[in-house]
Amino acid sequence: MAEPTSAQIDNVMREDRLFPPTAEFAAQAVIPSAEAYQALWDEAQADPLAFWDRQAQELHWFEPYSQVLDWQEPVASWFTGGKTNASYNCLDAHLGTERENKTAILWEGEPGEQRTLTYRELHTEVCRAANMLKKLGVGQGDVVSIYMPMVPELAIAMLACARIGAIHSVIFAGFSSEAIAERNQDAQAKLQITSDGAWRRGKELPLKPMVDDALDKSPSVEKCLVLRRTGSDVPMREGRDVWWHELAEQVDAECPAAPLDSETTLFILYTSGSTGKPKGIRHTTAGYNLYAKKTFEWVFDHRDSDVYWCTADCGWITGHSYVVYGPLSAGATCLMYEGAPNFPAEDRFWELVEKYQVTTFYTAPTAIRAFIKWGDQHVEKHDLSSLRLLGTVGEGINPEAWMWYHEKIGAGRCPIVDTWWQTETGGIMMSPLPGAIPTKPGSCTKPLPGILPAIIGEDGQPVGENQGGMLVMTHPWPGMLRGIWGDDERYREQYWSKVPHNYLAGDNARCDEDGYYWIMGRIDDVINVAGHRLSTIEVESALVSHPQVAEAAAVGRPDEIKGQAIAVFVTIKEAEASDALRDELKLHVRKEIGALAVPDDLRFAAVLPKTRSGKIMRRLLRDIASGKETVGDTTTLEDYTVLAKLRAEDE
Ligand code: WTA
Numbered sequence: 082m083a084e085p086t087s088a089q090i091d092n093v094m095r096e097d098r099l100f101p102p103t104a105e106f107a108a109q110a111v112i113p114s115a116e117a118y119q120a121l122w123d124e125a126q127a128d129p130l131a132f133w134d135r136q137a138q139e140l141h142w143f144e145p146y147s148q149v150l151d152w153q154e155p156v157a158s159w160f161t162g163g164k165t166n167a168s169y170n171c172l173d174a175h176l177g178t179e180r181e182n183k184t185a186i187l188w189e190g191e192p193g194e195q196r197t198l199t200y201r202e203l204h205t206e207v208c209r210a211a212n213m214l215k216k217l218g219v220g221q222g223d224v225v226s227i228y229m230p231m232v233p234e235l236a237i238a239m240l241a242c243a244r245i246g247a248i249h250s251v252i253f254a255g256f257s258s259e260a261i262a263e264r265n266q267d268a269q270a271k272l273q274i275t276s277d278g279a280w281r282r283g284k285e286l287p288l289k290p291m292v293d294d295a296l297d298k299s300p301s302v303e304k305c306l307v308l309r310r311t312g313s314d315v316p317m318r319e320g321r322d323v324w325w326h327e328l329a330e331q332v333d334a335e336c337p338a339a340p341l342d343s344e345t346t347l348f349i350l351y352t353s354g355s356t357g358k359p360k361g362i363r364h365t366t367a368g369y370n371l372y373a374k375k376t377f378e379w380v381f382d383h384r385d386s387d388v389y390w391c392t393a394d395c396g397w398i399t400g401h402s403y404v405v406y407g408p409l410s411a412g413a414t415c416l417m418y419e420g421a422p423n424f425p426a427e428d429r430f431w432e433l434v435e436k437y438q439v440t441t442f443y444t445a446p447t448a449i450r451a452f453i454k455w456g457d458q459h460v461e462k463h464d465l466s467s468l469r470l471l472g473t474v475g476e477g478i479n480p481e482a483w484m485w486y487h488e489k490i491g492a493g494r495c496p497i498v499d500t501w502w503q504t505e506t507g508g509i510m511m512s513p514l515p516g517a518i519p520t521k522p523g524s525c526t527k528p529l530p531g532i533l534p535a536i537i538g539e540d541g542q543p544v545g546e547n548q549g550g551m552l553v554m555t556h557p558w559p560g561m562l563r564g565i566w567g568d569d570e571r572y573r574e575q576y577w578s579k580v581p582h583n584y585l586a587g588d589n590a591r592c593d594e595d596g597y598y599w600i601m602g603r604i605d606d607v608i609n610v611a612g613h614r615l616s617t618i619e620v621e622s623a624l625v626s627h628p629q630v631a632e633a634a635a636v637g638r639p640d641e642i643k644g645q646a647i648a649v650f651v652t653i654k655e656a657e658a659s660d661a662l663r664d665e666l667k668l669h670v671r672k673e674i675g676a677l678a679v680p681d682d683l684r685f686a687a688v689l690p691k692t693r694s695g696k697i698m699r700r701l702l703r704d705i706a707s708g709k710e711t712v713g714d715t716t717t718l719e720d721y722t723v724l725a726k727l728r729a730e731d732e
Contacts, residue, residue: 087255087638095529098480101519102496106469108565110516111382111635118517118527125531128242129556132531133159137371137559140165141174141412144341146367150557154217155584157562157575159368160343167347167370168211168244169338171409171655172204177389178383180412185710187388187437188233191420198233200412203240205334208231208583210241212332217304217323219272220451221246221339224349226302227268228261228292230279231419234308234325235395237403238274239348239371241276243366246341249348250361253396254286256324256675258294260359264351267361268566273302278311282424289315296321308519318474343367350398352504353614354575355587355605357622362398362504369507370406372560376529377407378509381441382470382499382515390416391443391472392430397613398475398504400559403443407508422448424499428459441489443498445612449482460489472498475612477600483522501525501600502588505576506612510534511598534598536581536590537709544591549601552590553583606699608637613677620647620680625674627666629656634689634697635680638706646681648706651691658685682706 109115112121125132130149137160150443175181186198198206208652216513219225225242227249229235235251244251250268252261261343265273274290277286287308293316296302307317308325317324347369349361377383381403389408393399408415416437430452434442471491478486478499487497496515502508511534513519513526520526528534535543536550544550554561561584566570581586589601603609606617618637624633632652640646656662663683671679690698 083641086321097521099519099521102516103494107516109384109521110514111378112514115517115519116240118514118530120128122528126533129531129533129558132141133371133559136375136531139374140367144155146343152557152575153583157368157561158344159365159557159559160371160645161368163343164340164345165367165370166282166338166341167366167406168240169245170238170370171376172200172207172405174336174410175200175412176204178412182249183385183412184261184414186233186236186415186417186535188417189419189433189437190232191418191424192253196233201338203233203237203409206237207240207244208336209329209332209334209439210234210237210492211244212584213306214241214245214247214332214415215273215336216274216328216332218305219245219247221341222248224248224250224268224270224276225272225273226250226252226261226265226268227271228254228256228275228288228295228339229308229395230254230276230310231285231287231400231417232276232308232310232419234276235560236417239395239401239405243467244336244338246339246345248346251348251350251396251401252647253394253636253675253677254288255396255677258291258298259316259673260496260675261292261295262298264359265302267359268349269298271301271303273305274308275305276308277315280311280420282421285311287312287313287315288437293318293730302604304705307459307547310545313368319663327548330429341366344563344602346563348403350446350504353607353616353619354400354571355607355618357616357618359616359619360568361569363525363564363566364560365505365563368559368561369384369637370559372508373402373407374410376560377403377411377413379514379529379679380500380509381408381413381443381472383408383411383413384440385412387413388416388437388467389413389443390418390434390437390439392418392422392448393443393474396586398502398507399443402508402544422451423455425458427452428462431460431463431465434465435544436469438467441470441472443474443500446473446475446478446482447611447643449473449478450644453482453485454700457489465492468492468495470498471495471540472512474500474502474509476609477602478523478645480522487522491499499523499525501588501598505562506558506586507562507659510558511553521597521696522620524593524599528598535588536592537583539579547591548595549589549591551580551604552586552600553580554589554599555583555584608635608647610637610640610645610677610685611643615647615678617647619674620649621662622671623670623678624649624651624666626673627669629653629662630666632689632698634702636699636703638682647678648682648684648702649680650684650686652686652689693708
């Protein structure tokens with residue numbers, strides 16, 4: 082029998098189950114049918130600028146724009162000449178409407194405290210914080226670095242920056258002081274905002290001491306604003322550190338939102354690329370705000386009665402777009418939870434869903450896989466009948482986890498929106514519209530209105546049905562990144578050079594006979610660990626900065642819970658390979674980047690396998706790391722014995 086072709090292999094893997102929305106769901110949906118979706122998508126495709134022009138009327142404009150898009154490839158300016166303000170659109174826009182006294186943020190701390198903030202109250206807090214920023218010398222265009230737990234003040238700090246035209250750079254509170262310092266330096270941050278500590282699984286994470294170390298290496302940072310969260314004793318440096326609660330008493334609660342040019346930088350958010358240096362993805366005000374709002378309303382089928390919960394941390398793009406800017410612009414009620422999903426027990430999330438009558442739940446596949454492992458008994462303890470819609474983000478979801486989510490959490494009743502997007506895209510690009518598009522487990526289904534994807538083969542031409550290729554966007558969209566902070570060349574090179582005139586997403590994908598997209602993983606050295614992007618080179622750079630390491634190679638290997646785990650191969654200088662050194666190297670990575678980058682496996686190797694031209698043979702290492710027999714041609718190996726030695730390490 083002949084070898085199967087790759088198309089036949091795809092066929093075997095094809096998921097044929099189709100889950101249409103129930104008639105009841107569709108009848109009340111924002112986009113209620115496949116025809117309605119198609120009509121909207123067709124309208125947007127025929128004239129994208131007219132389409133976005135129409136949508137943009139939903140934002141508040143202090144001054145109208147004169148042009149929808151000024152496209153100087155690869156530099157986009159959306160809604161040029163207009164003036165708006167993201168903080169205004171999230172807050173002031175709801176005052177004087179029936180949403181004024183609606184709950185904006187519903188918060189629960191890990192130890193169990195509860196807070197609610199109405200739109201009116203949130204507005205007051207944001208105005209106060211904006212005045213605090215001004216008092217600390219922060220003005221338009223200044224960068225504010227934020228390193229905080231998931232408490233309302235994190236969202237308040239972001240919105241306060243937006244209010245006065247300062248640029249926030251939120252750094253996930255799992256990063257190390259080295260990583261904070263690197264980002265602060267790159268962004269030339271002027272102010273640091275942090276808290277004394279954070280609660281995680283009942284223990285305190287010491288944030289302020291981490292920041293103190295970082296600030297020793299962040300000369301641009303002049304002041305540090307410190308929120309009291311855990312109440313633990315932290316040293317405050319005279320002249321630099323200021324308590325949030327003390328400063329709050331010295332300012333008033335009135336601060337009009339500044340009318341800002343559409344293209345004013347709203348934030349930078351660092352993410353991993355294919356080099357060791359994280360890149361500061363830059364988003365601007367009007368286009369990003371509009372895109373976050375519309376995609377939130379469409380994908381989460383927003384209704385005023387919803388209680389919406391996105392479990393992402395504001396340290397990631399999902400927290401920016403779907404905890405803060407999207408839902409608040411839409412006037413939603415958002416649940417925000419500070420802590421771990423398994424504290425005090427593995428049913429914490431389901432307890433929260435029941436307690437707050439959550440209707441819409443958005444989380445990551447890695448969390449779903451952990452729930453499966455923890456066991457159904459934690460789910461079954463709770464009444465989840467308030468839920469009507471489920472979502473996932475961050476990586477592909479395997480069909481088995483999808484089915485579990487559908488049956489156990491959604492009781493077979495709730496549509497699942499598998500949302501594909503990136504830090505760079507600002508908002509969701511491809512996702513089922515829950516009242517309109519039947520879902521297939523594992524597929525992010527179709528592009529949203531105004532989004533025009535294509536799949537391109539190595540020859541630069543679009544590929545056919547069910548054939549894999551590079552995913553690109555053929556037309557600019559309002560939420561797109563505007564650049565990499567301080568590195569225009571890298572922006573052009575990484576996103577706009579490989580496929581001329583197209584945005585290169587960096588993912589492979591295929592499109593099936595129904596026009597459904599299936600993401601097939603990255604084309605570069607980026608790995609996805611528990612839904613977080615990491616560059617293998619970042620991990621390698623961290624390792625080789627240790628005095629005993631000569632060379633290191635990091636690869637991703639499959640992991641049941643995290644999707645991918647990090648496996649590293651290290652050649653050392655004089656030291657003896659030992660468990661102690663292994664632990665020390667892991668600790669070193671934790672110090673350089675943070676706990677999220679600590680290798681799961683660390684193997685010592687006498688030499689790394691390389692091609693004749695000196696390239697590390699990552700494919701081979703990936704196979705070894707995942708315990709697979711190596712297949713394919715290895716005659717290009719510099720040293721055949723290497724392979725055997727690495728295998729021996731395994732035994
Ligand atoms: C991956 C997160 C498959 C993808 C919003 C992308 C996904 C990268 C999905 C961006 C999905 C995200 N299905 N893969 N639904 N969502 N990815 O910047 O590889 O942290 O390029 O943004 O995650 O990760 P980022």
